Amino acid sequence: MIKHITCTVCPLSCEITLEIGENNEIISLTGNRCNRGKVYATKEHTAPERTLTTTVRVRGGVHPLLPVRTDQPIPKGKLKEAMLATAQLEVEAPVKMGTVIVENFLDLGVNLVASRDLERG
């Protein structure tokens, strides 16, 4: 089977072609212009991951929401569950960028962190 993956590591957006064997193994990988592309396409085929960026509610801040992110990518299939989990969260201002909002988020071994300073309003 032939599988096409658009590399998203950098704006060059290489079109990588993978030849996939019967046991889902990669037989060949072409079209990448650097090693990062190879790593990305391999990962994208075997266990795709995404960084989640969203917001959580904040009490007493200059804005009602605090932007947050996972500090590492999480499995693509976990995005919905992660969104439902962040919808339950509320933090108190002030917050500093990098503050861990949830440690070991959803037991995925990643942290949910604040992505800006948010002063009291």
Place this chain on the structure above:
Amino acid sequence: MRKMDVDVAVIGGGPAGLAAALAARRGGAAKVLIIERNHELGGILQQCIHHGFGLHRFKAELTGPEYAQRFINEVRETDIDVLLETMVLEVSNQRTIYAVNSREGMLEISAKAIVLAMGCRERTRGALRIPGRRPAGIFSAGTAQRYINIDGYIPGKKAVILGSGDIGLIMARRLTLEGAKVEAVVEILPYAAGLARNVVQCLEDFGIPLILQSTVIEVHGDERLEAVTIAQVDEQWKPIPGTERTIECDTLLLSVGLIPENELSNGAGVQLDPITNGPKVDDTMMTSIPGIFACGNVLHVHDLVDNVSKEAERAGSFAAQYALQQLPAAARRVKVTAGENIRYVVPHEVSLDIPVEFFMRVQKPQEDVVLDVGGLRSVKEQFVKPSEMLNITLTPEVLSQLSGDTLTVRIVSPKEAGRQ
């Protein structure tokens, strides 16, 4: 009226303004002032909560707020003055700025140099001339982004997005993650306008259809949007009869282009480029008015903030030199022109004395081509398209080999490039 004297005044506290102010201060300008109309610094980055910023500059995938915070923290460590919630009303060609805020009323700021960093705004439905009634539920994509990411409102439950630029793609994902249904992203061009990574991560990941060579021709609904009619378009972007189809939705987001915000530049008499809608600048980023510089999206709309920061640092450091009367007059002036398959080039004029980073966009997509700058330097490009800005740097050593008084930037085939 409060009067202030500064060395460098920067109008706008977004990514361009922040980087320009820092560079001006580092460049030796003692009194640097940032004037920002919002209640906080960071500009539009504060609502761009997705990641992917700073790959070039920081070798990391930062979110918009994180990218902004790094610069804001740096500004805070300096003695750069910041006036928040302050609106600039007028800039004179003598470098006097009239501004207003609710604490001090009118302000008159005399600056030895000014950096214009006001950014851009979104094109609206009016600019597209979409006929129909005016129901609630039609937003520019950036407005919807602000509602969702900063104010905490979801603009609707079922959306169609017109325009596949990066903001449109990002909003398709954002709406989906927040529980809305995105029925389609509709694009008039035969290809996605945004970055491929956004097509993958914002549309393909969620199974959102991208409908190419099509546009919205009618909106339906009285109080609230109920549906839109889309149709395929021909090469002249005219709707093809018989291809109409109606999509039920309560929300239409428009992601159809950005326009540099140049009311102040115009008022000052700064010459604008009709293609970029931004000021014409030389290789020091100085506009047609001495001592007034421009950078970032007010100059031309960028796709990467990393490039904005770099360009702004250039503007800021030359603004400082100008303020300190250390900017030497150029001995020679060479016009930069857009040749084959080049829509525009910034800067518009170069002196050949200093290194120049040229930024340009192509008119149409092409594969396996060579970007050629005046026959002086060329680089191979595997793929060029209008939505991805190109850049190339030339050193004074290379530039000084130019004969004639124009420098033409072109996209040529590898064969032609060899014949230079």
